[in-house]
Amino acid sequence: MSDTRVPPALAAAVAANLRPVRPLASPWRRALALLPLGIALLVGMPAFWSWRSHIDVFAPWPWRALSPLETIAGLLVLAAAFREAVPGRELSARALWALLGAAGATFLSINLVSAASVDVAPATALRWLRDCFAMAIAFSGPTLLLPAWLVSRALPNRPALTGALCGLGVGFMADAGLRALCWDGEHAHILIAHGGAIAMLMALGAAGTTVVERIRR
């Protein structure tokens, strides 16, 4: 049994800025607070696309019906990221693999449901691929800042993982908007452009959160 009295220097440091604090809201509530962001991506991306490119033909209706589901999946992943950021609440390896498996399965099943071959010239297919990827990154890159800020208010023990989960959540929400406007149902397109954008957002989230944590601490 050692000395259990608070050392004077520590007591002084604590007393110096001791004031009532409001605990963070639960991860679910914080994720729910990002619902407007999800809706903005869901509606904003197709709206911007049609305004910019003067097009009025979107993806077929059944595909678009999947988009809100993807937004909800994105919010669930963000809730997991917010939970991961709280000390002592980190996801277990099993929970983490289950989450990543479920996310992958969701993406692949939506991909399979909306699969349709499109007969266009390779140059056009390449342009669509580039357009979808750039659109997803341009919209969701800045959007990623908000969950990253929410994560940085906690104390993530695995900042790279937390940031990657944020990227995955935002990537899902961006893909929901993208799916509503993209009529290319080729597997290669969906995997490379849509999946690639999500992977890129995960990498950005991981790098960004790690850098922020290194600077803050």
Added chain:
Amino acid sequence: MEAYQGGDLGAFEQLYAALVDDVRRYFSRSARDRRALNDLVQDTFLEMHRSLRTYLPELPVRPWVFGIARNVSGRSRRAAWHWDARSSTQSATEEDLAAPVNDARAIDFLDIENALACLPAGHRDSWLLHHVLGWSFPAIAQHLGITVVAAKLRSSRATRALRAALRGSEQDK
């Protein structure tokens, strides 16, 4: 814990008394010596205070505190690694940490005072405590509530900044 979140210092003291032995035991294997162990324990409680808002009242306290201890441990390992890397690449580091007594030559005290005033407060405190009052770095770390590595780094940076500032003022003359 809720009382502590409400701003009660007594609640912090109770929490410290209840957890300090467990936290010390947690670090006992990884810490190099007793001083380092005490630093890590104090860092943990200080970080706990800084991250007070991350505690969710309906949850148990211990997993949260040990989550913070893990964070402090990881940070300390990284800081030690950076310090080692820096020491191996900068041969002048030890020289930086030594008191610049013989360096003073014809510099007058007003210059030193002005140069000191330009330093960031944290750096200045570490430098003054070590070079003027002769405190050890662990004692400085404990006093300022930072790690030993941080205290050394601050003092070293302050020395370098002072040298640069004083060199500039000598040239001006």
